[in-house]
Structures are given as C-alpha cells and as structure tokens.
Amino acid sequence: MEDTAARVRVLFICLGNICRSPLAEALFRHHVTEMGLADKFEIVSSGTASYHVGEGADARTRDEAKRRGVSLDSHRARQFSRADFTRYDHLFVMDKDNLLDVLALDENDTHGYKVRLLRELDDEPDDYKVPDPYFGGPDGFARVHEIVDRSTRRLAEKLAAHHGLSPLS
Ligand code: 4NP
Numbered sequence: 775m776e777d778t779a780a781r782v783r784v785l786f787i788c789l790g791n792i793c794r795s796p797l798a799e800a801l802f803r804h805h806v807t808e809m810g811l812a813d814k815f816e817i818v819s820s821g822t823a824s825y826h827v828g829e830g831a832d833a834r835t836r837d838e839a840k841r842r843g844v845s846l847d848s849h850r851a852r853q854f855s856r857a858d859f860t861r862y863d864h865l866f867v868m869d870k871d872n873l874l875d876v877l878a879l880d881e882n883d884t885h886g887y888k889v890r891l892l893r894e895l896d897d898e899p900d901d902y903k904v905p906d907p908y909f910g911g912p913d914g915f916a917r918v919h920e921i922v923d924r925s926t927r928r929l930a931e932k933l934a935a936h937h938g939l940s941p942l943s
Contacts, residue, residue, distance in 0.1 A: 782937050783816045785862040786892070787872050791821030791851040792832045793915075794868045794904050797839060798892060798922050800846050805930035810942030815933075818862070820854040822875040827851050832908070838915045842923075859885035864933065866892040868904035895932060896925040 786798035799819035806815050821827075830836070831846040839846050856879050858865070865888050867873045873891060880886050893902045904921055907914035934941055 781814060781816045782864070782933060782939075783862040784818070784933070785854075785858055785865045786817075786819040786868075787822065787854055787865060787876060788819075788868040788904075789821055789823050789872060789906065790826045790832075790908065791819055791853070792826045792829060792849075793835045793907055794918060794922065795819035795821065796831045796846050796849045796851075797835055797919065798866065798868070798904075798926055800839060800844050800849070801923050802926040802930060804844050805927050806934070809930060809934060811930075811934055811939050814937070814939050818852075819849075820852045820858065822854050822872055824853045827853050834907070834912065834915045835918075838912075838919050842919065854879070859888070863888065865889045866895075866929070868892055869906070870903070892925050892929070893921070895929045896921065897928060898924070 786795040788795035831849045893899045
C-alpha cells in the first residue's frame with residue numbers, strides 16, 4: 775500500500791487561483807513526475823480571493839500550457855483557508871500582495887516561516903514577482919509560463935534534496 779503519510783505537501787498561492795498558482799501546481803507536478811518523485815508529493819494550489827472559486831483555470835493560461843504539453847484541464851479554483859497552514863509543509867506565493875494576505879491570516883504568527891515567494895527559487899529572480907497576467911495581453915502569459923517553469927524546476931530539485939528524495943536518473 776502506498777505510504778501517503780510521508781508525502782511532502784506543497785501549496786501554491788496567488789490571488790484568483792485561475793492563472794499563476796494552478797500553473798505552478800501543474801508545472802511543479804510535471805517536474806517531480808519527470809524526476810520519478812510524483813508519489814512523494816501532495817501538490818495543490820489556492821487563491822487568497824474567492825472571486826473564481828469552483829471555476830477552471832483561465833483559458834489563456836490553459837492554452838499556453840497546453841501548447842507546451844501540460845494540461846490544466848482538471849483544475850478547479852479554491853480559496854486559501856487558515857487550515858492550509860497546518861496541512862501544508864511549504865507554501866509558495868506569487869507576489870508580495872499574496873504574501874501579505876496570507877500572513878494576515880496567520881494571527882498568532884506561528885506558520886509564517888513556511889511561506890515564501892516562489893521566485894526566491896528563480897535563478898533570474900528579477901523583482902521577485904510572478905506578475906499577474908490577468909488584465910494583460912498574451913505576452914504576459916508566455917512570460918509567466920517561463921518564470922513559473924524555471925522556478926518550479928529549481929524548487930523540485932531543492933525540495934527533493936531537502937527531503938532526502940533521490941530522483942531517478
Ligand atoms: P491569478 O490571476 O491570481 O494568477 O489567478 C488573477 C485572476 C483573477 C483576477 C486577478 C488575478 N481577478 O481580479 O479576477
């Protein structure tokens with residue numbers, strides 16, 4: 775029987791949970807799957823806002839990912855809740871607004887150490903922001919895809935090493 779208790783639980787967070795964090799979830803899953811480590815992780819995403827709860831991923835994000843061979847078709851948006859602080863081991867936010875919104879829910883200041891900006895893992899972190907593509911043009915979605923792909927690839931390597939998981943070579 776599969777040992778789910780030992781899974782490393784990773785949560786990606788943005789504002790609406792229809793563009794950036796579902797993409798981070800899908801690309802991180804893609805990278806750990808390529809490393810042969812998919813069953814070692816529980817991978818989820820959520821949004822700080824409730825606007826899009828229950829909806830699928832944004833069509834522009836989905837199309838960009840599909841073009842590059844990654845499906846977001848099964849995604850349904852959910853909202854971040856305080857219970858996620860205890861369920862997940864690592865929480866990665868897309869920008870400083872997400873960071874402030876999440877930390878504002880950590881009333882007793884006990885879980886904040888788990889929360890980091892995703893682009894801290896980026897080899898080219900620029901301004902440390904995964905820019906919100908929602909109100910912009912198609913170039914924004916391609917750029918976000920590249921940032922998130924690069925950052926989650928490094929994250930997969932770092933978390934595998936941190937948790938002593940050996941990738942299949
Ligand atoms: P996300 O993008 O936070 O990357 O999912 C957004 C999606 C929706 C909205 C803003 C950002 N919105 O204002 O509805």
